[in-house]
Amino acid sequence: MTYSRLLAGPWSAVLLVVGLSLCGFSCRQESEPPPKDETAAEILKLRHGIAELTKLGKDLAAEYALGRNSAPYLVVDTGARNVQLKARGRQLRSFAIVETRKPAKGAPYNAVWKLMGKKPLQETERPKIKPGEGEEAAVAAAKQELWAPHRMPTDFDLLCDGGNVLEIRSLPAGQSGSRITRGVRTAYRRTLDWFRRWRGRDPQIHYLLQVWLAEGDAQLLFWSLPKEIQILVR
Amino acid sequence: MRFGATKLRISAPQIWWAAGGAVLIAAFLLVLIVVTRRDGMGPEESTSALPATLDLPTLRKQAASLEARIQKLTERQNRLFPSGPAILVDSGANRISLVQGPRVIVEGKCSTGSGLELTDTAGNRTWTFETPRGFFRVLSKVANPVWYRPDWAFIEEGEPIPKGHAGRAVANVLGDYAIGFGDGYFIHGTLYTRLLGSSVTHGCIRVDDDILDKLYRAAQPGIPIWIY
Numbered sequence: 001m002t003y004s005r006l007l008a009g010p011w012s013a014v015l016l017v018v019g020l021s022l023c024g025f026s027c028r029q030e031s032e033p034p035p036k037d038e039t040a041a042e043i044l045k046l047r048h049g050i051a052e053l054t055k056l057g058k059d060l061a062a063e064y065a066l067g068r069n070s071a072p073y074l075v076v077d078t079g080a081r082n083v084q085l086k087a088r089g090r091q092l093r094s095f096a097i098v099e100t101r102k103p104a105k106g107a108p109y110n111a112v113w114k115l116m117g118k119k120p121l122q123e124t125e126r127p128k129i130k131p132g133e134g135e136e137a138a139v140a141a142a143k144q145e146l147w148a149p150h151r152m153p154t155d156f157d158l159l160c161d162g163g164n165v166l167e168i169r170s171l172p173a174g175q176s177g178s179r180i181t182r183g184v185r186t187a188y189r190r191t192l193d194w195f196r197r198w199r200g201r202d203p204q205i206h207y208l209l210q211v212w213l214a215e216g217d218a219q220l221l222f223w224s225l226p227k228e229i230q231i232l233v234r
Numbered sequence: 235m236r237f238g239a240t241k242l243r244i245s246a247p248q249i250w251w252a253a254g255g256a257v258l259i260a261a262f263l264l265v266l267i268v269v270t271r272r273d274g275m276g277p278e279e280s281t282s283a284l285p286a287t288l289d290l291p292t293l294r295k296q297a298a299s300l301e302a303r304i305q306k307l308t309e310r311q312n313r314l315f316p317s318g319p320a321i322l323v324d325s326g327a328n329r330i331s332l333v334q335g336p337r338v339i340v341e342g343k344c345s346t347g348s349g350l351e352l353t354d355t356a357g358n359r360t361w362t363f364e365t366p367r368g369f370f371r372v373l374s375k376v377a378n379p380v381w382y383r384p385d386w387a388f389i390e391e392g393e394p395i396p397k398g399h400a401g402r403a404v405a406n407v408l409g410d411y412a413i414g415f416g417d418g419y420f421i422h423g424t425l426y427t428r429l430l431g432s433s434v435t436h437g438c439i440r441v442d443d444d445i446l447d448k449l450y451r452a453a454q455p456g457i458p459i460w461i462y
Contacts, residue, residue: 039290046293053300060307067314070369070458085462087369089314092322092462126351126362132392138350139426139434147349147364147433149326223326224462226368 059234062110063089066230074231076166076211078102083211085224093224098171099212108207113160113231118222120153121196152219155189158231163206166231169193170218209233319452321372321421323439323461325365328431330421330441332452340448343430344421345440346461354389361386363436370415370459375450379412379422380405386436409443411450415459421449 063086066073072087081097127145129138158166172185201208213221288296317335323344324330330344347365354360382402388395396402409423424430424440439461441449 043290043293046290046297050293050297050300053297053304057300057304057307060304060311064307064311064314067311072369072460072462087460087462088316089311092324092460126349128351128353129390131352131355131389134391138348138352138390139429141348141350143429143432143434147347151349220326224367226366226462228368 058110062112062232062234066112066232072226072229074225074229076209076231076233078209078211079234083213083217083221085221093220095213095217095221097211098214101210101212103207106207108164108209108233111164111233113162113164113166113233115158115160115225115227115229115231117159118225119157119159120222121155121157122153124151124153149216149220149223152222154215154218155193156218156222158225160231163204164233165205165208166233167208167210168218168221169210169212170215171212173214173216176215316458319454319457321449321453321457321459323365323459325367325433325461328433330439330445330449332445332449334452339452340445342442342445344445345424345426345430345435346433347437348434352386352390354385359385361436365435365437365439365461366417366419367461370419370461372413372453372455372457372459373416374414374455375453376412376414377410377450378405379408379420381408384418409446411446413449413453421459422446 063075067086067089070088072085072092075084075086076097077084078097078100081100083095083097084091085093127141127147129141133141154170156168158168160166169189171189172182174182176182177185315335319332319334319339322331322333323346325346328344328346329341331341332339348363350363352361352363381404382399383404384402385395407425408420412420412422414420419438421439421441423443423446426434426440427442430440430442
């Protein structure tokens with residue numbers, strides 16, 4: 001008996017088992033009664049609908065818990081790609097999210113963070129008046145160096161309780177400057193952010209969510225935030 | 235035993251081992267096929283954690299119940315915002331509005347904090363003239379208000395600061411009414427109406443006479459103010 005003949009038996013058995021099982025499954029599939037297309041489609045549709053409604057219910061319940069208090073709150077919805085400043089369910093401001101960066105693992109859903117402090121990444125120098133200048137001079141100074149959202153930082157970190165950080169970064173708005181200028185500024189902002197990340201991350205940070213907004217939106221968000229606010233992250 | 239030109243000696247246990255291995259591989263493949271089919275990556279998996287066995291009537295019932303719950307939650311959420319009067323101040327655009335539920339009663343220009351910083355000559359005290367953000371309530375309302383000038387008003391003008399209340403009262407600078415919302419902040423009238431729409435105040439919110447009148451009538455103590 002040759003070696004090849006010796007092993008032909010068991011290996012034929014292997015092939016036979018695999019072939020039979022495949023055939024069996026395909027035959028079983030064919031022998032099953034054909035699914036009622038309409039019923040199957042409706043079941044599928046209902047299951048999708050139930051999933052969406054369940055999610056919506058959770059979202060509403062989470063927001064309701066915050067809206068019961070009069071203090072304004074922030075909703076960062078990475079799925080719907082917007083950031084909303086709200087009070088008692090009423091939207092005060094809304095900003096479109098351009099881009100989001102978050103760790104794949106442990107992504108929070110309907111988590112509530114409490115703002116502990118704002119950390120601007122650019123210095124904002126306030127206009128100053130000297131004693132004795134008088135109100136007229138103060139008004140002139142205020143009008144000359146108008147204190148407005150455009151003077152706020154474009155990039156900042158919202159430091160929250162539990163080591164959670166919401167990083168707000170900005171890109172030039174679509175209508176600001178020429179395409180080339182915008183491209184250069186975008187590249188600069190991204191490089192700057194890459195460099196910041198490359199320098200290392202604070203080990204005390206538990207969860208870091210980075211949200212990119214249009215430049216003006218980021219400044220207006222910084223301008224609008226009270227010292228204390230609750231942030232709903234989803 | 236021959237393998238090509240080479241003679242090989244294979245004992246009986248070796249044959250059993252080879253056959254056993256083949257059978258094991260066949261069994262493994264069989265199990266793999268069964269498991270893959272059972273856990274198929276169907277679209278249902280991503281829809282919900284519902285048991286796959288739920289039938290159509292049960293699913294319909296569940297969807298209806300969820301829809302009812304959503305409607306209830308939405309109605310509850312819509313009722314969160316007070317149905318009575320409330321004041322909203324957009325400090326970025328320097329706009330103020332009096333709303334009643336979803337209705338805007340009056341809306342117009344205002345002036346909010348200039349953001350200026352003043353430090354006294356000794357360098358001991360610093361004031362930042364900014365309108366606070368957040369939630370407040372109307373705490374007081376006064377007709378024909380008199381402004382009691384705080385220390386910074388004297389420092390700003392380069393005048394000596396009086397010791398007591400005497401010499402601080404100034405009439406006819408805050409307009410006809412003042413609505414207080416805490417920490418010395420008021421919504422009041424102004425002589426500088428041309429500056430409305432700019433951030434030029436010491437932190438108070440200035441409005442024109444018409445809006446002030448409407449706010450004063452609606453603003454009962456306790457009504458909410460949101461500044462953002």
